[in-house]
Amino acid sequence: MMPMVYTVYGFAIFFMLAFVVVWSIHIIALAYSKWKLHRTVDRSPPEQPYPGVTILKPLTGVDPNLFSNLETFFTLDYPLFELLFCVEDEHDPAVMLVNSLMHKYPHVDARLFTGGIRVGVNPKINNMQPAYLAGNYPLVLVSDSGIRMRDDTLLDMVQHMRDDVALVHQMPFACDAEGFAAVYEKVFFGTSQARMYLAAEVLRINCHVGMSSLARRCALEECGGLAAFGDYLAEDFFIAKEIVSRGWKMRVCTLPALQNSGTRSVGALQARLTRWARLRIAMIPTTTLLEPLSECLPLGAGAAWAAGQLLGAEPLPFFLVHVLMWFLSDWLMLRSVQNGSPPFTKVQFLVGWIWSECCAPFILFAAFFNPEISWRTRSYRLDWGGKAHELKPKLKF
Template structure:
């Protein structure tokens, strides 16, 4: 009987300590976010020789916001950059859209690359390879199709590119859009994602996502170029890891990456979260044990049981207070990341927050029991370490 009691007390101590650690992450994210995000960008100086940037935009298909999103790259206030658009399929309607923007802004250096190389299983890497090889500047900005830029975003990113820095990335966030799915997306990226992202950047842990990343090209070329990472689906994580392993710094800039995809529904968003969870488990297997404990409802229940056993506190009361304080902290963090009024009211936030927090553990379990990854028209299987293999290769006619 005694060994069983010691085991229970051991679990209780572990859950309580882990719960305390999660609250430290909350505080770090709130204070670091307030300090780091939305800094005032220094105005451009006319006689300063700013380094050039090659912006690679991999595209596939057209959504209702694509034209306006891409147009923000033609209107940025930065003195020297080129736009390199990559489209795999020569029948893709995005080709005509890009050409129309190139005609509308003839003074912007822009080129279109049609057709993908085969350098690995990662379709994004294959799509970008020709543009990467043709890039003329030392700095490469890889930017997903759904990203919307402010006029000074590129300058903000360059301001954080020091001599010891090889990668500057934006923290993922989302644009203001209508509908419950848009509310859910903004809540997720402004709370659960931002909390981990900001805390990880504060303690210098690799948290890089590749949706908007400024890379020092010479450092990446020393690794063999972008094609070296074509064997991974999570190429962003492994690119950042290779830089860190060689002593380079990676940093986030002050402006979050504004995702503004014209396709916004709950099913596609949850499929996206599930795919990311599968990638994390394959890259870092320890995630399967600890990530569920970062969820509000899960760690709250474990901590409530723990304090009931260790301190004889009321477990139900503790659990309800835990959820309330977590909710308040998430509202504060989301307001910091938004840096302005939110596009929904507090009731919408309550509903969206509860839905996200209750569905999070389910999506993670679904990721564990179905390890295959579906990305657009392709299906992949991941091995431990993140190496990907395409199960159903796309047939080219």
């Protein structure tokens, strides 16, 4: 009987420690967001000229917002940069769109690269490789096709590039849009994703998402260039890991990355989150085992049971207060990331928040039970450690 009692109390102590740690992360992230995000970018003339920036824009296909998203890169308020567009297929409709923008802004140094160079299984790395090799400047910005830029965003990123920093990245967020999918996207990226991202920045944990990331070319070359990461689908994580292991630092900049895809859907976002979860499971499996305890409902259930065992508390009221406080904390976090009120009502936020929290455990379970990763028209399987192997398409008869 005694070993069973010790086991119960051991689990109860574990859940209560997890409860304290996760709520500490809430407090750290919320406080840091108030201090860090949306600072006014210094536009005064610098003492030393800003370094030139090579901007790599990998493109595949066209969505309704692509033209306006890309146009924001032609209007950046930065003294010296080049725009290098990367398209795998020369017949891709994105080629015509890029050409029209280059014609509209002839004063901007912009070039188009097609065909790519195969250096591994990662199609994004393969697509960018020719442009990366042709780049002229000491800083390299990799920016996904769905990113929309404020005119001072690049300036903000470069100003964070101190002498000991080699990687500056934007925290993922989303542009305002209509529909439930847009609410779901903004709630996820403005609450749970923002919380872990900002806490990781404070605690110096690698949580790098490379959708908008500025790196020193010399630091990339120390690691072997982009080609060295061609066998990883989560190249952003491994680029950050290698750069930091060489003594460099990385920083999150003031302005969040504004994702502005023209084709939003709940299913597409959940498929994306499931893909990210599969990547995490392969890259850091031990940490991923604890991931359910970072979610509101599993943590609340475990902590409510533990409070009953250790403190004699009533589990249901404890759980309900936990959920309410989590909800209010997420509302404050979203307002901080948004820099004001979100573009939807509190009722819409409540519905989106409930949906996001209820779906989170199922997304993680789906990633565990189906390790195959689908990315656009390709499928992959990961080894432990994160290296990927492309799967050949199944023949249809």
